[in-house]
Amino acid sequence: MLTFEEKIAIIETFPELERKNVSLGRVNFHFEGSIYEKKNVVYHLHQNGNGFVYAEFLSGYDMDSKGMVNIRDFSSEELKTIIRQSIKSLSPNTDAESAIIEDNEEERWINSENHTLILVNEDDMWNVYAGLNLDGTFLSYNEAKQYLEEEGFRKR
Template sequence: MLSFEEKKALFVEYKELTPVPVSMNRINYHFESSAVDKTVIVRFLHQNGNALIYAGYLPKEETKNGYISVLDANENEIKRLLDKAIDFLKKTTDGYEEGYSELWFDHNGDVLRLVYDNPMWSVNLPDGKMEAIFKTKEAAEGYLLDEAFFKN
């Protein structure tokens, strides 16, 4: 089992996390770049070495209020959980990270880029100019398919 200081050192390695002291000498770590309202990735790092890491990507029955205890976790397990939490919170409620993009092609060799610009989807020309914008990915994909484009 890792100590309080060892876990604290692990969390400090993640430059995108901000430590926030809370009651009873515990520390929370916030992910301010979260694409959703949830920003607390590590809750209640306690002097006894326990902490809770955000796991909202798991089914509710596998977590306690969306968090997993790492009291007995080793360094690799903690890093894996932190990486998954950060990756998950980078995505919007739509499930896509800001700036996500896909290339679409037609049989003439033309290329268009479908880009997620929260909360909209844009279809962009190779020079970056916007050709069209849509409220949903499905609508944008429908447009591309109607124009005889396909995703490679």
């Protein structure tokens, strides 16, 4: 198990995160660039090594009802991975994604390997994009949703 100091050192390598000291010696790390109300990426990291990372939009983690994953027993690599994934899940669309989406209705879908597909409603069709590449076109939202779920994706 990593110590409190080791976890702090790892977390502080993420320049996107801002440290906030809270009560009882605990520390939070905020991601001000979040497109959601949720800004805490690391929550209540304690001197005893206990703490949480926000992972509501991620798959493959045992999380509580608030979307938090306990990182007490995480290795250095596991901690880096979940923080990187959490930041990405809270980040705005890239320029390429914005170019595809334009002013159309869109959803992000994510799988257990943190791959993201974008579902866009364009001209009464539902298109699935992997980056700039068109992955599929569907006549209805339900068809597109079924395809994404069968491929192991869930709505973010």
